[in-house]
Amino acid sequence: MNSLPDLQSRINQMQSSRLDSRRLPTVPALAKILPGGGLQSGGSYAVRNSTTLAMALLAGPSATGAWCSVVGLPEFSVEAAEGFGINLERLILVPDPGAQWLTVTAALVDVVSVVLTRAPVHLAPSDTARLRSRLRQRGTALITLGNWQQCDSTLSIAESAWEGLGAGTGHLQARRMKITATNPAGRLRHTYVGLAELQRGPWQASDDATTLFQPARKSS
Amino acid sequence: MSTGTAASGLPDARTATRTLMLWCPDWPITAAIREHSLDVHAALALVDRGEVFACSPTARQDGVRRGLRLREAQARCSGLTVLAYDPSLDTRSFEPVITAVETLMPGVQVLRPGLCAIQIKGPSRYYGGEENAASILFQTLAAIGLTDVRIGIADGPFAAEQAAKATEALEDPLAEPLCIIPPGGSPWFLSTFPLDVLEQPRLAVLLKRLGVRSLGNFAALSAADVRNRFGVEGALAHRQASGFDYSSVAARTPPPQLDATAHFEPPLVRIDQLAFAFRMTAERFVAGLRQAGLVCTAVKVALHTESGEVSERLWQHPRWFDADDVVDRVRWQLQGSNAADHGLTSGITHVQIVPDLVEDLGDHADGLWGTGPDESIHHGLARVQSMLGHGAVLTAVIAGGRLLADRRVYIPWGESPAAQDKTRPWPGQLPGPVPATVFAAPVPAVVVDLRGNPVGVDPRGLMSAAPAFFGVGRISQRWPVHSWAGPWPINERWWDPRGRMLNRFQLVDTSGSAWLLLLENHEWFSEASYD
Numbered sequence: 001m002n003s004l005p006d007l008q009s010r011i012n013q014m015q016s017s018r019l020d021s022r023r024l025p026t027v028p029a030l031a032k033i034l035p036g037g038g039l040q041s042g043g044s045y046a047v048r049n050s051t052t053l054a055m056a057l058l059a060g061p062s063a064t065g066a067w068c069s070v071v072g073l074p075e076f077s078v079e080a081a082e083g084f085g086i087n088l089e090r091l092i093l094v095p096d097p098g099a100q101w102l103t104v105t106a107a108l109v110d111v112v113s114v115v116l117t118r119a120p121v122h123l124a125p126s127d128t129a130r131l132r133s134r135l136r137q138r139g140t141a142l143i144t145l146g147n148w149q150q151c152d153s154t155l156s157i158a159e160s161a162w163e164g165l166g167a168g169t170g171h172l173q174a175r176r177m178k179i180t181a182t183n184p185a186g187r188l189r190h191t192y193v194g195l196a197e198l199q200r201g202p203w204q205a206s207d208d209a210t211t212l213f214q215p216a217r218k219s220s
Numbered sequence: 221m222s223t224g225t226a227a228s229g230l231p232d233a234r235t236a237t238r239t240l241m242l243w244c245p246d247w248p249i250t251a252a253i254r255e256h257s258l259d260v261h262a263a264l265a266l267v268d269r270g271e272v273f274a275c276s277p278t279a280r281q282d283g284v285r286r287g288l289r290l291r292e293a294q295a296r297c298s299g300l301t302v303l304a305y306d307p308s309l310d311t312r313s314f315e316p317v318i319t320a321v322e323t324l325m326p327g328v329q330v331l332r333p334g335l336c337a338i339q340i341k342g343p344s345r346y347y348g349g350e351e352n353a354a355s356i357l358f359q360t361l362a363a364i365g366l367t368d369v370r371i372g373i374a375d376g377p378f379a380a381e382q383a384a385k386a387t388e389a390l391e392d393p394l395a396e397p398l399c400i401i402p403p404g405g406s407p408w409f410l411s412t413f414p415l416d417v418l419e420q421p422r423l424a425v426l427l428k429r430l431g432v433r434s435l436g437n438f439a440a441l442s443a444a445d446v447r448n449r450f451g452v453e454g455a456l457a458h459r460q461a462s463g464f465d466y467s468s469v470a471a472r473t474p475p476p477q478l479d480a481t482a483h484f485e486p487p488l489v490r491i492d493q494l495a496f497a498f499r500m501t502a503e504r505f506v507a508g509l510r511q512a513g514l515v516c517t518a519v520k521v522a523l524h525t526e527s528g529e530v531s532e533r534l535w536q537h538p539r540w541f542d543a544d545d546v547v548d549r550v551r552w553q554l555q556g557s558n559a560a561d562h563g564l565t566s567g568i569t570h571v572q573i574v575p576d577l578v579e580d581l582g583d584h585a586d587g588l589w590g591t592g593p594d595e596s597i598h599h600g601l602a603r604v605q606s607m608l609g610h611g612a613v614l615t616a617v618i619a620g621g622r623l624l625a626d627r628r629v630y631i632p633w634g635e636s637p638a639a640q641d642k643t644r645p646w647p648g649q650l651p652g653p654v655p656a657t658v659f660a661a662p663v664p665a666v667v668v669d670l671r672g673n674p675v676g677v678d679p680r681g682l683m684s685a686a687p688a689f690f691g692v693g694r695i696s697q698r699w700p701v702h703s704w705a706g707p708w709p710i711n712e713r714w715w716d717p718r719g720r721m722l723n724r725f726q727l728v729d730t731s732g733s734a735w736l737l738l739l740e741n742h743e744w745f746s747e748a749s750y751d
Contacts (some may be wrong), residue, residue: 050751051656067597077658077748078616078628091429092601093614093630095660111600126658160732162750165703168686172652172705172726172734172750195653 024113024141025060029193032179035153041113041139046148048156051076053179054116054143056198057155059084060155061090061141066113066196068110072097072103073118084199089119102127109140119144154182237468238403240340241380242321243370243559244314244343247334248274250368252303263297265290273305310334320364324356337377339469346580350673354398374401375464381409382417406463411436418457423450429684434463435461446488476512478703479574487526487567491554495546495547502546505573510581515540518577521553526566534576539598539633545572548602552610601633610634622710622720623650624658624736624748648710648723654746655736662745665737667725676742677707677723690727692735692746707739 026038030053039045039057047054051073062068063085069077074095084089092112097104101120106121108115109131128149135142144151157178164173175195230689234669244250248266253276258264263279265272272293275284282297294300310333318336321328325343330336335578340350354371361369370495372383379401387397401409402704413435415424430439438446439462447455459465482501509516517540523531535549550571605613612632621627631637667675683706691700706725713719723739724747732751 001543004412048716051751055656073658075657077624077654077656078626079618079658080654082618083654088616088618091615092633093616094604094612094632095614096609097608103607107600107604107607111597115540128466160702162728162732162734165726165728165734167703168683168705170705172728175734175750 005197010186022139024066025064027056027060027198029191029197030056030155030179030181033155033179033189033191035181035183039114039141040152041141043152044135044142044144044148044150046144046146046151046154048146048154049155050147050155051145052080052195052198053155053157054145055081055084057143058088058114058116059199061088061114066090067092067111068116069094069108069112071108071115071117072101072120073116076116102131106131107132109134109138109142112140114141114143117141117145119146119148120167125149150184152184163215223455234463236375236406237377238340238344238350238375239377239380239469240343240350240357241375241377241384242336242338242357242376243372243381244275244317244366245313245368245370246276246335248305248310249276250366251310252306253332254313254365255309256303258301262301263299264301264303265293265297268305269669289638307693312583316364317366318360318472320360321357322474324360325353327469329469329471331377337469337577337667339381339471340373350400351398354400355396358396358398370397370399372399372401373730374409375403375406375463376460376461377463377467377469379406379463382410382413406465407439408463410463411439418460420453420457423454426450437619446576457694475735476508478505478508478512478514478516478578479572480508481570481572483570484568489567490656491551493572494554494568495551498550499543499547501571502550502573504544505546506541506543509575510577513581514575514578515581516575516578518575519546519549520576521550522572522574523550523568524570524572526569527612529565536577536635539595540579545602548606549610557745561726595598605633608688620646622646622712624655625660625662628658646723648708650736653750655734655750657749658751659746659748662694662738662747665735665744665746666690666698667737667739669697669714673746674742675739677739681707681709681723683707687725687727690729690735690737690744692737692749699731702728702730702732704728706737 005219007094022041022163023036024041026034031038032063039060045057047057058068065087065187067090067091068086071094075095076095078088078093081091092108094104094108100102101117103124105117131142132150146152156179157177159178161176163175164170177195178190178192179192180188221433249264251259252264252266253260253262262276263282263627264276265279265284266274267290270290272284272286272288272290274286275293279293279297281302284293284297288296290302294302314330314333319329320361321336321338325338325585327339327342328336331339339351343353344350347356350373354373356659357371358369368660370384370387372380372387374380374383378395383399383401387399390397390399411434413433415427415435415438417435418424422516427438432441438458441458443455443458443462446458450457482498484494484497488497498665504541516537518534518536519541520532520534531553532554535553537545550573603611611632612635615627615633618627629637667687667690669675670688673685675687678684687701687704689700691698704725704727707723708725709721710724711719714721725737725739726734727737728734735746736748736750738745738747
């Protein structure tokens with residue numbers, strides 16, 4: 001016999017975050033394994049073990065003119081971010097929010113389009129629910145490094161292999177990765193991509209992608 | 221009468237503006253001495269682009285001249301104090317002089333710092349004569365500590381300036397350095413001056429070749445001939461030389477007072493008290509700017525304490541300051557990032573805010589439907605800044621450097637980035653993809669060979685053994701090395717005792733995650749991770 005909270009959480013997991021969610025520009029390599037065919041505004045995503053994957057998710061909206069924010073990640077490499085096509089002029093960094101993580105994240109959710117953060121170890125379920133409803137209301141996507149309750153998808157690198165490095169010779173050149181995306185129902189999709197594919201979005205080839213995303217809709 | 225004058229275009233001597241010219245000789249030197257609190261008799265030279273721009277009388281006695289190269293000047297006068305010439309200092313320090321003069325008589329025209337013209341007709345009637353008006357000026361300026369002032373009064377600014385400069389030839393050292401040329405006497409007074417005072421070197425050379433040696437000779441030529449031969453500039457110089465300088469004194473409008481100061485009695489020691497007490501001043505400051513049709517995008521905040529310490533800082537704003545923002549800046553300046561930042565030891569007696577950059581309100585006005593998303597971005601970020609402090613909300617630019625942590629430069633939101641050139645070659649720069657995680661401070665690591673001995677690099681760059689296992693951080697877990705490369709030496713600032721000698725390695729473990737490790741003084745650190 002399941003308890004009531006367990007049933008509630010199962011219902012929550014089955015429900016999609018919202019019906020009329022807009023899709024944010026996403027790297028094609030990741031778009032095909034994400035639910036709904038890309039990053040959804042108002043959605044929340046967890047990335048298990050890789051800042052690279054988080055940067056690849058952030059790159060799509062940022063390269064098409066959205067404001068992005070990185071909270072609580074002092075080790076976030078802006079140089080690598082620029083390599084992914086993230087616009088540094090529209091990237092807000094709050095490396096050390098301290099005890100005010102929730103307030104700062106909520107304040108940023110109000111104004112930017114994508115927030116990347118490392119979730120605190122202990123977060124009350126009520127706070128998570130409030131943040132989720134804030135995300136849906138403002139149409140902001142949340143990407144967390146580490147586990148996140150009730151996220152739309154959890155991405156992780158299952159396998160990784162580097163090329164170019166020998167026993168004392170060469171240097172790192174290329175990387176092949178197997179990326180898995182787990183949806184809340186537990187269904188798993190995977191794809192094999194190279195690092196260069198993650199760094200190359202459609203927005204570099206043509207400017208059509210800019211019309212997909214209108215940052216002006218944020219101002220209400 | 222005035223219509224007739226304007227119609228003919230050639231006014232007679234009676235309509236020339238009676239002008240008082242106030243001249244402070246060597247103003248750049250006086251300004252520098254006052255600014256840097258130097259001895260009045262110090263041998264001082266102001267240098268602009270390697271050449272002496274101005275020198276004090278003591279230095280002049282030793283043979284220092286304007287235009288001399290710095291080294292030559294130092295050779296002639298061994299005790300010479302050398303300062304860089306700062307044109308803005310001249311203007312800034314002349315401002316109190318003008319303000320003092322304007323309290324006595326209106327209509328002051330500043331020709332350049334150290335020289336200003338005043339229409340003397342009104343003041344001479346008010347003070348009972350030109351001589352009395354001048355003597356009032358001398359007394360007022362002596363009261364603000366300015367003693368070396370010369371005054372000349374004549375018809376028109378040109379003649380008055382020459383009269384002021386002629387006071388140097390006065391015999392009586394005790395009398396006030398004042399020279400008054402009676403109305404209509406300017407042509408006679410100017411006739412003996414050399415042509416150089418016109419400050420038109422080409423014309424002066426030409427006239428000398430024609431046998432014209434003085435202003436009197438030049439004035440004797442017919443105005444029409446001079447105009448035909450020398451054009452408009454020549455005609456103007458001819459009229460100056462003839463004592464018919466009709467350029468009137470264009471009085472300046474005193475600029476509005478935009479800065480604001482709040483005094484606290486007794487001195488305040490708590491930040492929240494100060495922020496509360498300062499609010500009214502901040503609102504007045506912003507309202508004053510608004511009234512002048514301006515907005516302020518950079519503001520200088522000076523905090524003065526009871527024991528005489530001053531904490532001064534320039535704050536910039538991505539849009540423009542309103543009263544809340546100004547109060548925030550004062551608060552942040554007091555909080556600082558650490559105690560050594562402001563280092564104030566006693567209570568705050570007064571706070572001064574000076575607008576550093578003002579721009580026209582029209583350029584910054586909001587559109588009818590707001591200015592789009594960037595405005596809301598700014599409001600949101602300002603909220604976070606007021607929660608966490610000014611330096612907690614950052615944007616980043618990429619700078620040059622060998623170590624990855626050096627290559628990112630954080631800029632607090634709202635400040636403009638310093639110009640950086642990252643395109644220069646950096647020998648020792650990392651090849652290949654950039655790691656996504658760069659630790660703010662290097663994390664201790666362990667690298668051992670097959671036997672469990674730590675791996676080292678000798679001064680010739682040879683490794684003691686190939687790395688076999690490594691671990692990063694405090695955890696004792698060791699991962700086997702799948703592939704590796706290095707050592708890549710980085711020799712940072714070898715000329716500096718604080719320079720560093722590092723060796724860099726790339727390591728990939730068997731699970732396929734790659735790390736960037738550093739070896740310095742036989743200790744291993746992890747610089748970054750390709751996660």
